[in-house]
Amino acid sequence: MLELKQLSKSFAGRTAVDSMSFSLVKGEVLGFLGQNGAGKSTTMRMAAGVIEPDSGDVIVSGHSIVSNRREAQRRLGFLPEGAPLYPDMTPLDFLNFLCAAHRISRKDCRSAVERVIADARIGDVMSKRVSTLSKGYRRRVGLAGALIHDPDVLILDEPTDGLDPIQKRAVRALISRMAKDKAIVISTHTLEEVPAMCSRVIIIDQGKLIADSSPEEMAKRREGGLEEAFIDLVSKKEAVRNEG
Numbered sequence: 001m002l003e004l005k006q007l008s009k010s011f012a013g014r015t016a017v018d019s020m021s022f023s024l025v026k027g028e029v030l031g032f033l034g035q036n037g038a039g040k041s042t043t044m045r046m047a048a049g050v051i052e053p054d055s056g057d058v059i060v061s062g063h064s065i066v067s068n069r070r071e072a073q074r075r076l077g078f079l080p081e082g083a084p085l086y087p088d089m090t091p092l093d094f095l096n097f098l099c100a101a102h103r104i105s106r107k108d109c110r111s112a113v114e115r116v117i118a119d120a121r122i123g124d125v126m127s128k129r130v131s132t133l134s135k136g137y138r139r140r141v142g143l144a145g146a147l148i149h150d151p152d153v154l155i156l157d158e159p160t161d162g163l164d165p166i167q168k169r170a171v172r173a174l175i176s177r178m179a180k181d182k183a184i185v186i187s188t189h190t191l192e193e194v195p196a197m198c199s200r201v202i203i204i205d206q207g208k209l210i211a212d213s214s215p216e217e218m219a220k221r222r223e224g225g226l227e228e229a230f231i232d233l234v235s236k237k238e239a240v241r242n243e244g
């Protein structure tokens with residue numbers, strides 16, 4: 001459903017993502033992990049067609065994000081970091097706007113909006129202006145927007161960031177419910193939530209993939225579980241860099 005093929009990106013001559021390749025099949029939920037600045041958001045933004053790669057490609061349900069972006073994006077939902085939204089719109093305006101952008105008919109739009117209101121639990125803020133919403137609610141409206149066209153592939157950049165514990169749990173449950181029909185990529189710094197949500201973990205460092213396994217296998221690498229395994233892998237890379 002999702003294939004990243006040797007994706008690379010530099011900013012002002014500095015490599016952010018370095019020949020990143022992996023693929024996901026339907027039913028997989030990938031925890032995409034890395035330190036601050038490792039290249040997670042840049043990879044996700046390229047995969048979602050928001051920024052162009054310097055080289056490489058992304059295939060979404062058979063469509064190239066580089067040469068056929070429109071078709072690829074029809075099958076992909078993206079929640080960017082911070083979920084930028086239009087501040088003067090209400091969540092209802094925003095979701096209706098996205099329906100029009102995805103060319104969803106009026107009748108189907110109504111049921112799609114009802115579905116995502118329930119999924120993202122935003123029924124009580126539908127007529128408030130986005131600029132007046134709390135961070136957690138804005139995030140949930142962003143998530144509703146990513147789901148509106150029921151895409152095959154979901155790319156969620158820190159979906160639980162800013163949510164209270166009850167909403168975090170609700171989003172994790174939603175992701176688990178959706179998992180069987182989709183391929184889902186989630187970045188997070190909250191490693192405790194990875195085993196509950198993800199069937200696979202990729203760790204990246206300086207734009208390069210350094211580990212790819214199940215959360216259980218990853219956790220077995222070190223006493224102390226996933227967090228210790230993550231710190232161990234990333235610090236070893238740092239030590240090698242410092243020696244060089």
Ligand SMILES: Nc1ncnc2c1ncn2[C@@H]1O[C@H](COP(=O)(O)OP(=O)(O)OP(=O)(O)O)[C@@H](O)[C@H]1O
Binds near residue numbers: 015038042
């Ligand atoms: N628009 C940009 N212009 C210049 N440099 C950028 C831009 N976007 C990202 N970078 C750089 O690319 C590198 C990777 O950044 P990226 O945001 O992808 O990391 P990240 O893993 O998502 O980090 P975080 O966990 O802090 O969100 C960093 O060095 C960052 O400064």
